[in-house]
Amino acid sequence: MTSLRTGRAARLAEIDLARITRVRREDPRAIGRAWRQRARRPLLGSDGRLLIVAADHPARGALGVRGDATAMASRSDLLRRLATALARPGFDGVLGTPDVLEDLLLCGLLEGKVVIGSMNRAGLHGSAFELDDRFTGYRAADIAAQGLDGGKMLTRICLDDPGTVTTLQACATAVSDLAAAQVMAMVEPFWSVREAGQVRNLLDPDSVIKSIQVASGLGASSAYTWLKLPVVADMERVLDATTLPALLLGGDPHGSPSETYATWKAALSVPAAAGLVVGRALLYPPDGDVAAAVDVAAALVHATG
Numbered sequence: 001m002t003s004l005r006t007g008r009a010a011r012l013a014e015i016d017l018a019r020i021t022r023v024r025r026e027d028p029r030a031i032g033r034a035w036r037q038r039a040r041r042p043l044l045g046s047d048g049r050l051l052i053v054a055a056d057h058p059a060r061g062a063l064g065v066r067g068d069a070t071a072m073a074s075r076s077d078l079l080r081r082l083a084t085a086l087a088r089p090g091f092d093g094v095l096g097t098p099d100v101l102e103d104l105l106l107c108g109l110l111e112g113k114v115v116i117g118s119m120n121r122a123g124l125h126g127s128a129f130e131l132d133d134r135f136t137g138y139r140a141a142d143i144a145a146q147g148l149d150g151g152k153m154l155t156r157i158c159l160d161d162p163g164t165v166t167t168l169q170a171c172a173t174a175v176s177d178l179a180a181a182q183v184m185a186m187v188e189p190f191w192s193v194r195e196a197g198q199v200r201n202l203l204d205p206d207s208v209i210k211s212i213q214v215a216s217g218l219g220a221s222s223a224y225t226w227l228k229l230p231v232v233a234d235m236e237r238v239l240d241a242t243t244l245p246a247l248l249l250g251g252d253p254h255g256s257p258s259e260t261y262a263t264w265k266a267a268l269s270v271p272a273a274a275g276l277v278v279g280r281a282l283l284y285p286p287d288g289d290v291a292a293a294v295d296v297a298a299a300l301v302h303a304t305g
Helices: 008-013 017-026 029-037 075-087 098-106 140-146 163-180 205-216 235-239 257-268 290-302
Strands: 050-054 093-096 114-118 150-157 184-195 198-201 225-230 246-249 273-278
Touching: 017 075, 017 098, 029 098, 050 075, 050 114, 050 290, 075 093, 075 098, 075 290, 093 098, 098 114, 114 140, 140 150, 140 163, 150 163, 150 205, 163 184, 184 205, 205 225, 205 235, 246 257, 257 273, 257 290, 273 290
Parallel strands: 050 093, 050 273, 093 114, 114 150, 150 184, 184 225, 225 246, 246 273
Antiparallel strands: 184 198
């Protein structure tokens, strides 16, 4: 089976799901070969900052964007949007589950990009077991063996839910295993509560600081631990809570793009901020222009333009 890698212009013009499925059906070993052959880059560029697109929402059953409950249901549409983002200058890489990353890999879209594997997706959105967020995606050994650049884990801390301790233990093991492999562990902590059966993350500075302190202490070593943190009020005080590298969470799209960009710009002005991890706000902008949204984010992160 021949590789799906073609010229960049052709890749952007069309994502052929039938072709990807044919390779998966007839030559599944192509995925392993593609990981081994993938051109890698250093984790950080010269400015020490990263702009990463997150595409692991579907694996938790979270498909909605604004008022569209099934916005992320089409894999061909999602891949086209990701292809557009990954082709823009200043865009460093992608965070996703194995299925999404392998689709991008087979299309040749991960060459020279930072690739972060999403590890725990069992806490399905809206479920009774949402806070028992077990590891159902990448394991540390897979990430190291396939040459990914890091592993991301969602770490919600709810004092009233016993599922939290299972999640914390699993995250601690993953941090230790990734550190042993000398690979980034991206921990995304939230101090959370359950209200009327729904999980809500507390986004006041003091709650975020508490979540940082718990997340920073996970595992046998923090040498390779990075944090993925929400943008909240008083970010300078929030980021003073840790010496770990911190990427800022772009958040779900609310309000106008100009308001969102202004919030990102202010947060990125804090010297301790190492960049952005953004998903739906970049992939599904109100005007549909993914390239323009990505270019704005890249200019903010890498201080260009």
